[in-house]
Amino acid sequence: xxxxxxxxxxxxxATGQRVTLRCSPRSGDLSVYWYQQSLDQxxxxxxxxxxxxxxxxxxxxxxxxxxxxxxxxxxxxxxxxELGDSAxxxxxxxxxxxxxxxxxxxxxxxxxx
Amino acid sequence: xxLLEQSPQFLSIQEGENLxxxxxxxxxxxxxxxxxxxxxxGPVLLVTVVTGGEVKKLKRLTFQFGDAxxxxxxxxxxxQPGDTGLYLCAGENGGSNYKLTFGxxxxxxxxx
Numbered sequence: 290x291x292x293x294x295x296x297x298x299x300x301x302x303a304t305g306q307r308v309t310l311r312c313s314p315r316s317g318d319l320s321v322y323w324y325q326q327s328l329d330q331x332x333x334x335x336x337x338x339x340x341x342x343x344x345x346x347x348x349x350x351x352x353x354x355x356x357x358x359x360x361x362x363x364x365x366x367x368x369x370x371e372l373g374d375s376a377x378x379x380x381x382x383x384x385x386x387x388x389x390x391x392x393x394x395x396x397x398x399x400x401x402x
Numbered sequence: 403x404x405l406l407e408q409s410p411q412f413l414s415i416q417e418g419e420n421l422x423x424x425x426x427x428x429x430x431x432x433x434x435x436x437x438x439x440x441x442x443x444g445p446v447l448l449v450t451v452v453t454g455g456e457v458k459k460l461k462r463l464t465f466q467f468g469d470a471x472x473x474x475x476x477x478x479x480x481x482q483p484g485d486t487g488l489y490l491c492a493g494e495n496g497g498s499n500y501k502l503t504f505g506x507x508x509x510x511x512x513x514x
Contacts, residue, residue, distance in 0.1 A: 291444065322502075331506035332445070332490060345501045379444050390435065391502060393444030 292316065295380050295394035303402055307368040310397045314361055314382030320344070321363040322383075322391060323355055327376040338363055339385075370401045405429070406493055406505035414511040418480055423489055423508040426473045431493030434467055434474045435502065439488040481512045 292315035302308055314321050323335040325348075334347035338357035349355075352370075357363045367374060377398050381391040407426045415421055425434070433452045437445035449458050451467035451474060458465045462485075464477040478485055488509050492502040 291446070293444070324504075332492075332504035334501055334503070337501065347501065381444075390447050390450055392447070393437075395442070395444050 291392040291394065293380060293382050293392050293394035295378075295397050297397060298395065299398050299400075301400045301402060302370060304370055304372060306370050306401075307366065308370065308399065310365040310367070310378050310380075310399075312363045312365070312380030312382075312394060314363070314380075315392055318382035318384055318392075319361065320383045320385060320391075321357055321361070322381045323349075323363070323365050324379040324381065324393075325376050326379060326396070332379070335365070367399070372401050375399055375401045406491055406503055408489075408491060408505035408508050410508060411506070412509050412511075414513065415481055417482055417512055417514050419512075420477070420479050421481055421510070422475055422477045423510070424473070424475050425491035425505055427493060428472065429493070429495075430471050431495060431503075432471070433494045434471070435492045435494070436465055436474070436476055437490040437492065439490060439507070440486075445490055478510075481510075483512045483514050486510060486512050 294313040296311045319340045322337045326332045335349040336355050337345040341357050355365045377396045379396045381393045383391045409424045435450045436448045439445040449465045454469045454471045456467045462479045466475050488507045490507045492504045
């Protein structure tokens with residue numbers, strides 16, 4: 290158990306819909322990262338938050354957004370969903386933003402039908 | 403864009419065999435991490451290498467970071483079925499942001 294909790298574990302929704310994925314980092318970790326993993330693209334970095342503020346952005350679509358709350362949990366919002374958004378979405382956390390190791394949650398498997 | 407190429411993409415071997423998987427890039431990374439991911443689970447960190455030329459051993463696993471900090475290898479001795487999984491390398495580009503660039507992984511199957 291990495292200490293990072295993601296909910297829900299599975300999500301099935303229709304195209305055009307909006308979903309919210311939730312992540313609780315390890316106790317004491319200030320940084321949260323979101324990754325998308327699909328079969329053809331591998332593990333892709335989406336976005337990073339550090340202590341409530343956006344720190345780095347990766348290949349995140351405009352239809353996607355995230356935030357980190359004062360209690361350090363984070364949410365990833367995916368809207369106007371398309372079939373191609375079906376993937377595993379992972380959250381990871383680390384103590385600080387620089388050069389520290391990231392610990393991953395078990396992921397949310399999103400299926401868009 | 404920094405890219406990490408992992409090879410081979412798939413590897414199926416018999417228990418007891420040795421193997422090496424590779425992680426290569428044209429970019430320099432300040433550190434490189436290896437993860438193992440099992441089906442339905444998130445990646446689990448195995449090791450972080452920081453210094454060019456560094457070698458780290460974790461029981462039957464040996465990790466090496468290239469002198470130029472652009473490539474790395476993972477060698478497994480006497481593989482066991484429990485070693486089965488997706489092995490991912492990830493490079494950290496340093497600076498004030500912490501962003502890991504992942505390779506697509508090597509899917510290892512160790513048959514009993």
